[in-house]
Amino acid sequence: xxxxxxxxxxxxICAVGQILIDKTKLTPARILVTFVVLGVFLQLLRVYEPLVxxxxxxxxxxxxxxxxxxxxxxxxAVSEQGFLGIFxxxxxxxxxxxxxxxxxxxxxSVIFRSKPKK
Amino acid sequence: xxxxxTNKEYNEYIKTKTPNSKIFSNCAKAFxxxxxxxxxGQCIIWLYEKxxxxxxxxATCTSITLIFFGALLTGLDIYPKIAKFAGAGTIxxxxxxxxxxxxxxxxxxxxxxxxxxxxxxxxxxxxxILYGIFASAIAxxxxxxxxxx
Amino acid sequence: MNTRIGxxxxxxxxxxxxxxxxxxVGVKEGQGPLRDSFDKILTDDTLGEKSWExxxxxxxxxxxxxxxxxxxxKQNEIDYILAxxxxxxxxxxxxxxxxxxxxxxxxxxACSTMTESMSIAGMLIGGGGAQRVMCLTSSHFCxxxxxxxxxxxxxxxxxxxxxxxVTGAGCAVLGAKGDGPKxxxxxxxxxxxxxxxxxxxxxxxxxxxxxxxxxxxxxxTGMKPSDYDMILTGDLGVIGSDILTELMxxxxxxxxxxxxxxxxxxxxxEKQDVHAGGSGCGCCGSVFxxxxxxxxxxxxxxxxxxxxxxxxxxxxVVEQGESIPAIAHAVTIEN
Numbered sequence: 016x017x018x019x020x021x022x023x024x025x026x027x028i029c030a031v032g033q034i035l036i037d038k039t040k041l042t043p044a045r046i047l048v049t050f051v052v053l054g055v056f057l058q059l060l061r062v063y064e065p066l067v068x069x070x071x072x073x074x075x076x077x078x079x080x081x082x083x084x085x086x087x088x089x090x091x092a093v094s095e096q097g098f099l100g101i102f103x104x105x106x107x108x109x110x111x112x113x114x115x116x117x118x119x120x121x122x123x124s125v126i127f128r129s130k131p132k133k
Numbered sequence: 134x135x136x137x138x139t140n141k142e143y144n145e146y147i148k149t150k151t152p153n154s155k156i157f158s159n160c161a162k163a164f165x166x167x168x169x170x171x172x173x174g175q176c177i178i179w180l181y182e183k184x185x186x187x188x189x190x191x192a193t194c195t196s197i198t199l200i201f202f203g204a205l206l207t208g209l210d211i212y213p214k215i216a217k218f219a220g221a222g223t224i225x226x227x228x229x230x231x232x233x234x235x236x237x238x239x240x241x242x243x244x245x246x247x248x249x250x251x252x253x254x255x256x257x258x259x260x261x262i263l264y265g266i267f268a269s270a271i272a273x274x275x276x277x278x279x280x281x282x
Numbered sequence: 283m284n285t286r287i288g289x290x291x292x293x294x295x296x297x298x299x300x301x302x303x304x305x306x307v308g309v310k311e312g313q314g315p316l317r318d319s320f321d322k323i324l325t326d327d328t329l330g331e332k333s334w335e336x337x338x339x340x341x342x343x344x345x346x347x348x349x350x351x352x353x354x355x356k357q358n359e360i361d362y363i364l365a366x367x368x369x370x371x372x373x374x375x376x377x378x379x380x381x382x383x384x385x386x387x388x389x390x391x392a393c394s395t396m397t398e399s400m401s402i403a404g405m406l407i408g409g410g411g412a413q414r415v416m417c418l419t420s421s422h423f424c425x426x427x428x429x430x431x432x433x434x435x436x437x438x439x440x441x442x443x444x445x446x447x448v449t450g451a452g453c454a455v456l457g458a459k460g461d462g463p464k465x466x467x468x469x470x471x472x473x474x475x476x477x478x479x480x481x482x483x484x485x486x487x488x489x490x491x492x493x494x495x496x497x498x499x500x501x502x503t504g505m506k507p508s509d510y511d512m513i514l515t516g517d518l519g520v521i522g523s524d525i526l527t528e529l530m531x532x533x534x535x536x537x538x539x540x541x542x543x544x545x546x547x548x549x550x551x552e553k554q555d556v557h558a559g560g561s562g563c564g565c566c567g568s569v570f571x572x573x574x575x576x577x578x579x580x581x582x583x584x585x586x587x588x589x590x591x592x593x594x595x596x597x598x599v600v601e602q603g604e605s606i607p608a609i610a611h612a613v614t615i616e617n
Binding site for chain 1: 154156159161162163164166167168169170171172174176177178192193195196200201205207208221222224227229230231233234235239241242250254257258260261262264268269271273274277280
């Protein structure tokens with residue numbers, strides 16, 4: 016059941032992205048930024064957590080989930096460290112994802128080379 | 134031009150000449166592929182939890198796993214081929230973030246490891262990290278102010 | 283002598299001859315409808331080089347050397363080489379002519395470079411300043427894509443109005459004497475900007491420049507569209523060609539019958555999935571120096587107008603909010 020919910024919710028979030036690309040001529044880089052920031056604020060309004068509980072990976076795998084994670088990290092850090100948490104929360108919660116992207120990104124760049132397109 | 138059009142008139146005119154994206158079929162494809170990637174994510178979460186990871190660690194490990202495959206498929210030149218079909222279906226999931234990190238770095242290898250790969254790896258990831266962290270700081274500030282009362 | 287017959291047009295009284303021409307194209311272009319007309323089709327778009335910029339300049343150099351060989355000329359018999367491409371600081375041209383022993387003038391006219399170079403070469407020879415001049419240009423999908431759009435491996439979708447940059451190069455050798463088609467008129471374009479800002483709709487950005495130059499050409503020479511067997515534009519593609527023919531009709535010139543566009547000719551638009559067609563300096567370069575030149579040699583075409591259009595686009599300045607200026611240069615070629 017959770018798999019079906021993940022499929023539908025994740026698919027719908029991507030479809031919203033597609034509408035933004037086709038209708039607003041937003042470049043994909045802007046779409047990525049928009050989704051991450053959107054995720055942060057949706058969680059700040061406590062809207063995103065229920066969606067995560069409902070759809071699991073359907074809500075965490077899209078980049079809004081990355082934003083949700085950032086916001087949750089900020090909340091946790093502020094509750095533990097107070098003012099300092101404003102600065103440490105975001106990076107603490109996203110450390111795994113960002114480090115993985117950089118490490119794998121670097122390794123792939125070293126191993127492969129760009130190929131002609133047909 | 135004899136029949137001089139203003140810039141505004143010309144831009145209105147070319148809109149009638151430019152075909153629109155097939156938004157319905159594009160959305161259907163994005164829905165399908167994006168949904169499938171999320172289901173794969175769900176399967177990976179399920180696997181990690183079965184192996185005894187707690188919920189939060191399983192979620193982080195899933196992100197890392199998906200990023201790994203996004204990066205690898207980009208290096209193998211498979212990701213852009215799926216993306217051509219899927220559009221936002223491959224841009225919005227975290228694998229799309231991995232693609233946007235790898236693709237500029239991979240291509241910049243010809244300019245060396247520091248100013249090529251090192252600098253260009255942040256071309257698209259940089260803005261995402263910047264605005265994501267900035268938004269989280271705003272959220273953190275809100276939480277902090279709330280905690281004072 | 284050259285005679286100026288209008289604000290933008292020069293009639294060349296001793297018209298230079300296109301002695302020979304060579305075209306080399308990439309793998310995808312070699313699968314298109316014009317595959318039999320190119321001198322060489324690459325089997326590897328890298329040309330064995332380590333970077334796309336080097337690949338492009340090697341492609342350009344090979345094309346120049348092939349054109350010389352076909353024309354049975356040596357480097358020291360050429361007075362000038364006029365060359366350009368799309369890359370920053372024209373690195374394609376500068377590194378291709380680095381190994382040649384020929385005086386060089388670098389050109390940037392974006393995708394209009396083929397006719398820009400033939401215009402200048404025509405006037406140079408017509409004015410007596412040179413005996414033989416080479417006109418050379420190229421574009422490469424991979425080097426253009428990374429400079430103007432997204433990284434190659436980036437998973438973005440192309441919009442329906444996007445055009446596919448041709449991997450290809452063309453080189454024409456012009457001489458004061460000899461047999462072959464001649465360049466009789468040159469109409470130089472003005473930079474025209476109608477406020478188009480969409481970098482994925484080059485055809486629409488370039489069409490106004492094409493209309494401006496073409497109207498000036500007809501008005502100043504007194505010629506009519508029906509005087510030409512073919513009016514060949516560079517890379518307006520599907521959308522730009524549509525705009526050109528429709529708005530030219532409003533200007534009072536019906537070019538629907540004989541208008542062709544290199545960007546539409548070089549690819550099978552549907553089957554090769556190139557959206558609005560081909561683009562790039564190498565599009566007009568390879569189609570003119572390959573297909574069209576052979577048709578002229580066979581006398582299947584008697585008199586044509588070649589007008590390459592260029593979108594003078596810089597991604598940085600467009601990001602700053604500017605629109606895309608465009609240009610078109612036309613040359614009349616008669617057998």
